[in-house]
Amino acid sequence: MSDYDFQTIETRWQKRWIEEGAFEVKDDPGRPKFYCLEMLPYPSGDIHVGHVRNYCISDVVSRYKAMRGFNVLHPIGWDALGLPAENAAIQRGVHPEKWTRQNIAGMKRQLQRMGFSYPWSREIATCDASYYRWNQWFFLRMLERGIAYRAKAPVNWCPSCLTVLANEQAEGGTCWRCKNAVEQRDMEQWFLRITAYQDQLLDDMDELTAWPDRVLVQQRNWVGKSHGAEVDFPVEGKAPIRIFTTRVDTTCGATFMVLAPEHPMVDDLVAGAEDAARRREEIGKLRAQDRRARLEGRVEKEGVFTGRYAKNPFSGERIPIWVGNFVLMGYGTGAIMSVPAHDQRDLEFARKYGLEVKVVVQPPDEALDAKTMEVAWDGPGRLVRSGPFDGLSSEEAVPKMAAWALEKGIGKPTVTYRLKDWLISRQRYWGTPIPVVYCEKDGIVPVPDDQLPVVLPKDAPFTGKGGNPLEKVPAFVNAACPRCGGKARRETDTMDTFVDSSWYFYRYLSPRKDDGPFDPASVRYWFPIDLYVGGIEHAILHLVYSRFWTKVMRDLGLVGLDEPVTRLFPQGMVHRNAEVMSKSRGNTIAPDDVIGRYGADTLRLYILFAAPPELAMEWSETGIEGPHRFLQRVWRLVLRHAETLAKEGAAGAAALPPPAAEALRRKVHQTIDKVTHDVEERIQLNTAVAALMELVNEIYRLEAEVASGAGRAALREAIETVVLLLNPFTPHVAEEMWSRLGHAEGLVHARWPAFDANAAQEDAVELAVQVNGKVRGRLVVPRAAPDEEVRALALAEPRVAEHVQGKQIMKVVVVKDRLVSVVVR
Numbered sequence: 001m002s003d004y005d006f007q008t009i010e011t012r013w014q015k016r017w018i019e020e021g022a023f024e025v026k027d028d029p030g031r032p033k034f035y036c037l038e039m040l041p042y043p044s045g046d047i048h049v050g051h052v053r054n055y056c057i058s059d060v061v062s063r064y065k066a067m068r069g070f071n072v073l074h075p076i077g078w079d080a081l082g083l084p085a086e087n088a089a090i091q092r093g094v095h096p097e098k099w100t101r102q103n104i105a106g107m108k109r110q111l112q113r114m115g116f117s118y119p120w121s122r123e124i125a126t127c128d129a130s131y132y133r134w135n136q137w138f139f140l141r142m143l144e145r146g147i148a149y150r151a152k153a154p155v156n157w158c159p160s161c162l163t164v165l166a167n168e169q170a171e172g173g174t175c176w177r178c179k180n181a182v183e184q185r186d187m188e189q190w191f192l193r194i195t196a197y198q199d200q201l202l203d204d205m206d207e208l209t210a211w212p213d214r215v216l217v218q219q220r221n222w223v224g225k226s227h228g229a230e231v232d233f234p235v236e237g238k239a240p241i242r243i244f245t246t247r248v249d250t251t252c253g254a255t256f257m258v259l260a261p262e263h264p265m266v267d268d269l270v271a272g273a274e275d276a277a278r279r280r281e282e283i284g285k286l287r288a289q290d291r292r293a294r295l296e297g298r299v300e301k302e303g304v305f306t307g308r309y310a311k312n313p314f315s316g317e318r319i320p321i322w323v324g325n326f327v328l329m330g331y332g333t334g335a336i337m338s339v340p341a342h343d344q345r346d347l348e349f350a351r352k353y354g355l356e357v358k359v360v361v362q363p364p365d366e367a368l369d370a371k372t373m374e375v376a377w378d379g380p381g382r383l384v385r386s387g388p389f390d391g392l393s394s395e396e397a398v399p400k401m402a403a404w405a406l407e408k409g410i411g412k413p414t415v416t417y418r419l420k421d422w423l424i425s426r427q428r429y430w431g432t433p434i435p436v437v438y439c440e441k442d443g444i445v446p447v448p449d450d451q452l453p454v455v456l457p458k459d460a461p462f463t464g465k466g467g468n469p470l471e472k473v474p475a476f477v478n479a480a481c482p483r484c485g486g487k488a489r490r491e492t493d494t495m496d497t498f499v500d501s502s503w504y505f506y507r508y509l510s511p512r513k514d515d516g517p518f519d520p521a522s523v524r525y526w527f528p529i530d531l532y533v534g535g536i537e538h539a540i541l542h543l544v545y546s547r548f549w550t551k552v553m554r555d556l557g558l559v560g561l562d563e564p565v566t567r568l569f570p571q572g573m574v575h576r577n578a579e580v581m582s583k584s585r586g587n588t589i590a591p592d593d594v595i596g597r598y599g600a601d602t603l604r605l606y607i608l609f610a611a612p613p614e615l616a617m618e619w620s621e622t623g624i625e626g627p628h629r630f631l632q633r634v635w636r637l638v639l640r641h642a643e644t645l646a647k648e649g650a651a652g653a654a655a656l657p658p659p660a661a662e663a664l665r666r667k668v669h670q671t672i673d674k675v676t677h678d679v680e681e682r683i684q685l686n687t688a689v690a691a692l693m694e695l696v697n698e699i700y701r702l703e704a705e706v707a708s709g710a711g712r713a714a715l716r717e718a719i720e721t722v723v724l725l726l727n728p729f730t731p732h733v734a735e736e737m738w739s740r741l742g743h744a745e746g747l748v749h750a751r752w753p754a755f756d757a758n759a760a761q762e763d764a765v766e767l768a769v770q771v772n773g774k775v776r777g778r779l780v781v782p783r784a785a786p787d788e789e790v791r792a793l794a795l796a797e798p799r800v801a802e803h804v805q806g807k808q809i810m811k812v813v814v815v816k817d818r819l820v821s822v823v824v825r
């Protein structure tokens with residue numbers, strides 16, 4: 001018997017799969033399809049086992065579905081544009097494209113060594129002009145419909161990456177890539193009008209029943225729809241100041257107003273007020289403070305009284321108008337009503353400047369004292385000191401008071417969103433050029449479709465010294481206007497790489513198509529994606545953008561669906577030494593090292609067995625030994641019998657099989673059932689592996705009893721089932737064992753073993769034994785035991801015998817496998 005020589009085995013089967021095109025698939029409307037997708041990797045150069053976990057999970061499901069008879073598409077590609085390549089160019093003097101292609105080649109080899117079931121003919125790289133030309137094409141369609149537009153706006157600028165960032169990429173004031181603090185700048189930028197789809201993004205979540213709640217919650221918060229009201233506060237001798245509030249029920253408690261220092265009315269309010277010069281100077285100081293620090297509350301709250309008063313339209317009270325650094329333009333209207341009793345920030349401001357506090361919402365079981373309270377009550381309650389609205393609950397008051405404002409012509413109910421349009425301009429080289437030119441005569445002119453793609457010039461200088469390298473390539477920048485033929489300047493901004501990943505999964509269907517982004521007939525067959533596996537960190541960026549993109553494509557008439565992904569499965573991270581495995585922490589494990597020592601199958605099995613796939617797994621050097629020993633144990637078992645089983649062929653067993661054969665068959669079918677459920681419904685791959693380990697133990701236990709004669713059919717079934725069930729997890733060694741068992745055709749073409757519910761049934765059943773209708777004892781008997789046997793056993797049961805003793809037995813009824821009823825007199 002040969003050893004488990006994983007290196008030879010894995011190389012052999014990987015070669016054969018590629019030669020056979022084992023995972024190449026065609027559209028086949030006659031067959032059910034399964035589209036299994038994983039998030040395409042960024043070709044950074046290093047794959048570590050943290051990435052590999054994602055692909056192991058989707059590979060198991062793909063191979064399983066193929067064995068269930070599905071036409072499975074499980075493609076891979078490269079999210080190949082973006083900053084790291086450009087930074088590498090600056091640091092090492094390698095062109096971004098060269099760096100990227102080298103990394104792709106290396107990582108592709110690593111993935112192939114893992115034995116993933118990819119159709120390599122469909123591989124795409126988003127840095128191919130044949131790919132990004134369709135980014136440009138989509139952009140032009142969006143430009144035609146006003147979904148893409150150019151506007152001046154305060155933007156997030158990363159001074160380290162030297163580019164602007166989308167809001168999603170600058171959360172918490174830091175750059176998502178380099179973690180440096182982001183600055184605010186006013187710049188002309190390109191946007192995609194994702195806000196036109198904000199309600200659809202929310203409403204269509206109803207369709208996403210197989211997405212994890214935590215992802216939907218994050219997306220819902222990101223869109224941030226909230227109901228509120230706008231209310232005008234009249235100002236003596238001036239135009240009214242409009243405020244926005246989500247708590248219109250607290251309006252009678254508004255005892256002052258605060259305007260952003262940048263609010264356009266500030267100068268006018270201060271002008272003519274007492275002491276205007278001093279006030280203006282102090283407001284100027286507030287304006288000079290860092291906007292981001294103000295937004296995040298990292299500066300002390302400060303205010304300046306304008307010297308003017310407004311009228312609270314609900315209470316009729318005269319209230320002072322202040323300017324405060326914690327109010328910002330661009331959020332709401334840039335002016336707020338301050339309700340110190342019911343807003344902590346307002347309360348702190350009121351206490352600092354000695355402003356009035358007025359309680360108007362009474363909590364259910366607490367009496368607030370406006371004079372002494374230190375914590376604002378911002379929950380709901382009953383309205384007090386609110387005139388005609390007294391006694392209403394907050395919930396009742398909000399729509400009533402908003403409607404009252406509308407009726408009086410001083411405001412209206414509103415709906416607001418946190419979502420902002422998607423800023424896609426990047427002032428960097430390694431991205432998709434935005435296909436427009438600026439003509440001296442015609443202004444912004446789109447590049448016509450027949451002039452696409454606008455290709456990145458090869459000879460840009462990568463100095464790292466500020467500015468976009470594209471601006472320094474005259475042959476790129478100087479263009480002829482497509483409209484008038486006159487002098488024009490080509491746009492040098494490139495697109496956010498999240499554009500690339502918003503629709504890449506459509507391109508896999510038609511990766512070489514050059515007269516359209518994809519074939520609509522293929523989309524009809526393959527979509528929606530049945531399973532999408534990827535990291536939870538993409539919950540709001542990629543997974544919002546790609547939903548938006550599909551809706552835009554639908555409105556362009558390109559696809560007929562609202563949502564691209566049916567089921568989303570975010571896999572857990574891989575930790576090492578209790579920290580997330582990452583390059584920056586220096587705690588990564590390269591799959592190549594592990595494969596060299598244990599083989600890819602062991603690595604796959606270990607990753608899948610170590611933890612439930614959606615939870616974090618802790619990498620351990622010793623943990624991998626167990627799965628490796630298990631595979632050796634399976635190998636020895638199979639090889640012990642392979643030769644004789646292969647020779648025998650599938651000859652049926654004639655003689656009566658021994659009881660051990662039945663017990664073994666039972667375990668086999670229980671395991672088929674368990675593994676099927678775990679993979680199919682729950683994707684609980686760790687418990688599926690555990691069930692396989694148990695089955696192998698059971699085969700070892702009963703091996704001697706079924707190794708000869710009539711038991712051999714059960715042995716064959718057990719061994720072949722183990723190999724078939726292992727195939728999605730450890731495909732190389734499974735293929736090798738399958739072929740040694742005498743099967744000419746590979747497991748790539750094999751079917752998942754059929755489940756036999758009868759065989760899986762436990763053979764013992766527990767019966768209740770009644771005497772005159774009362775349960776007096778319990779009995780464990782073989783399933784379907786003859787009535788006579790059950791009757792004798794029941795009467796012999798000690799507690800039953802006790803109740804029968806000395807009496808006359810009138811009748812004994814046996815209800816098969818359920819009950820024995822004894823009637824005595």
Ligand SMILES: [Zn+2]
Pocket residue numbers: 158159160161162175176177178179180
């Ligand atoms: Zn940065």
Ligand SMILES: [Zn+2]
Pocket residue numbers: 439440441442443445481482483484485486
């Ligand atoms: Zn022109």
